[in-house]
Amino acid sequence: MDKKNNNRESWSGTFGFLMAAVGSAVGLGNLWGFPYKMGANGGFAFLVMYLILVVFAGYVLVMTELALGRATGKSIIPAYRVASNGKMTFVGIFSALAPFFIFGFYCYLGGIATNYAVANIGDIFGAAWGVNGVDGTTYFADFFTNQVKASIFTIIFMVVTIFIVSLGVSGGIEKFNRVAMPGLFILLLIIVVRSCTLTGAGEGIAFMLKPDFTVFQGSGWIHVLAAAGGQMFFSVSLGMGILVTYGSYMKKDADIALSGLAIPLADTIIAVLAGLAIMPAVFAFGMEPSAGPGLLFMTLQNVFNSMGAAGPFFGTLFYLLVTIAALTSSMSVLEAISSSFIDSGIDKGKGNQRKKIVWIFGLITMIEGILVSIDGLGTYLPPLFGRFCWLDGFDLLAEGLLMPIAAFCTVIYFGWIKKGFLQEEIRLSSTFKSEKFYSFCLKYIAPVFCFFILLGQIDSFFGLGWF
Numbered sequence: 001m002d003k004k005n006n007n008r009e010s011w012s013g014t015f016g017f018l019m020a021a022v023g024s025a026v027g028l029g030n031l032w033g034f035p036y037k038m039g040a041n042g043g044f045a046f047l048v049m050y051l052i053l054v055v056f057a058g059y060v061l062v063m064t065e066l067a068l069g070r071a072t073g074k075s076i077i078p079a080y081r082v083a084s085n086g087k088m089t090f091v092g093i094f095s096a097l098a099p100f101f102i103f104g105f106y107c108y109l110g111g112i113a114t115n116y117a118v119a120n121i122g123d124i125f126g127a128a129w130g131v132n133g134v135d136g137t138t139y140f141a142d143f144f145t146n147q148v149k150a151s152i153f154t155i156i157f158m159v160v161t162i163f164i165v166s167l168g169v170s171g172g173i174e175k176f177n178r179v180a181m182p183g184l185f186i187l188l189l190i191i192v193v194r195s196c197t198l199t200g201a202g203e204g205i206a207f208m209l210k211p212d213f214t215v216f217q218g219s220g221w222i223h224v225l226a227a228a229g230g231q232m233f234f235s236v237s238l239g240m241g242i243l244v245t246y247g248s249y250m251k252k253d254a255d256i257a258l259s260g261l262a263i264p265l266a267d268t269i270i271a272v273l274a275g276l277a278i279m280p281a282v283f284a285f286g287m288e289p290s291a292g293p294g295l296l297f298m299t300l301q302n303v304f305n306s307m308g309a310a311g312p313f314f315g316t317l318f319y320l321l322v323t324i325a326a327l328t329s330s331m332s333v334l335e336a337i338s339s340s341f342i343d344s345g346i347d348k349g350k351g352n353q354r355k356k357i358v359w360i361f362g363l364i365t366m367i368e369g370i371l372v373s374i375d376g377l378g379t380y381l382p383p384l385f386g387r388f389c390w391l392d393g394f395d396l397l398a399e400g401l402l403m404p405i406a407a408f409c410t411v412i413y414f415g416w417i418k419k420g421f422l423q424e425e426i427r428l429s430s431t432f433k434s435e436k437f438y439s440f441c442l443k444y445i446a447p448v449f450c451f452f453i454l455l456g457q458i459d460s461f462f463g464l465g466w467f
């Protein structure tokens with residue numbers, strides 16, 4: 001790759017691109033965020049709100065970002081600059097900053113998942129490094145307060161991510177996703193079948209699928225909207241330039257309209273399946289469905305501890321699944337960070353310096369991963385912005401502010417100011433039967449949703465208690 005090759009890279013084909021884009025979307029947001037936010041926001045009611053958002057805003061934003069990337073053939077910052085003659089460069093900068101803030105803490109979470117996978121493998125062999133039946137809450141606390149262990153797992157996870165991304169768009173990211181994503185789907189199905197056939201699983205299934213809208217009462221629906229909206233942005237990887245970057249590697253004959261449908265659809269199906277993998281088991285073992293972020297690393301480990309001899313086996317499958325899902329997402333974050341710099345090297349005639357650039361930025365952002373690790377979820381370092389543990393601080397900066405602002409400005413610009421620009425690009429390679437729906441949502445619906453989501457995020461970021 002370091003050969004003096006002045007060509008931008010591209011996906012080898014539609015399947016590879018789709019696997020990579022779905023790989024970016026499917027991650028901790030689906031396997032962790034979705035089930036616990038659903039648990040905390042009324043189960044079925046949250047699911048309905050989420051689906052509405054995916055159809056009217058997610059679908060539209062995915063196509064918007066992909067079309068922007070492909071139309072300009074550029075990564076995040078230059079894509080916004082070129083498409084707007086400089087007026088929207090600041091949106092590109094916001095979008096490009098978000099992955100910088102996300103990469104470190106996301107790899108920390110990936111590192112935790114890796115540790116759990118390793119520990120559950122240990123349990124299969126009765127090794128000393130297994131979970132060994134230790135209560136999930138205690139095990140988790142022991143992990144995050146052990147700064148050395150947490151840093152080591154975070155670094156391992158980061159190095160694997162950096163290595164794959166350094167191999168290239170089609171030679172690294174796409175190749176890995178082509179195998180990992182179908183594998184992940186099979187693993188998930190195995191776990192769903194196990195979970196839904198446990199005695200007492202019915203209550204968990206009913207919790208997810210039985211219509212009950214009591215949480216919408218009063219101003220409750222705004223809470224649910226903000227929670228589902230924030231979740232959707234993160235889960236579909238919107239507002240942080242990833243899909244702009246991935247779109248810029250699409251060939252001119254690749255169908256954007258179809259991808260716009262396939263990516264959020266696959267992401268949502270996997271989120272629902274993750275709910276069906278987790279909730280029935282949580283109910284079957286009499287645990288709390290709204291146990292917040294602890295659901296994945298405390299409650300579920302307790303579920304596996306309670307499964308007897310089969311526990312470590314299912315624990316290994318589950319945490320392996322989480323690790324792979326996190327890896328395919330973290331790769332896209334690092335690609336979004338590096339691509340603008342790779343492009344700038346190509347533009348200056350220095351050739352494609354992917355390897356060097358990916359390692360440099362991977363190592364720089366590793367500092368953030370280590371800081372989050374040694375903070376021990378707020379145990380050791382002074383709070384960020386005076387209020388948050390470092391993980392939450394970085395997350396809120398990216399997810400709470402930069403991403404929704406970038407998405408809001410994007411739909412306003414392309415819906416109201418540079419009208420028709422993206423539609424033209426999409427039409428190049430698609431029959432684009434949904435053009436009227438797309439244009440309507442881009443102009444009227446997506447901005448309203450984005451605005452409310454932004455308000456909801458600002459409310460929780462600054463603790464304003466508006467809603």
Ligand code: PFF
Pocket residue numbers: 024025026027028029030099102234235236237240242329330332333
């Ligand atoms: N969409 C991924 C998930 O659901 O976990 C997370 C993610 C990927 C977030 C890429 C941010 C990002 F830039």
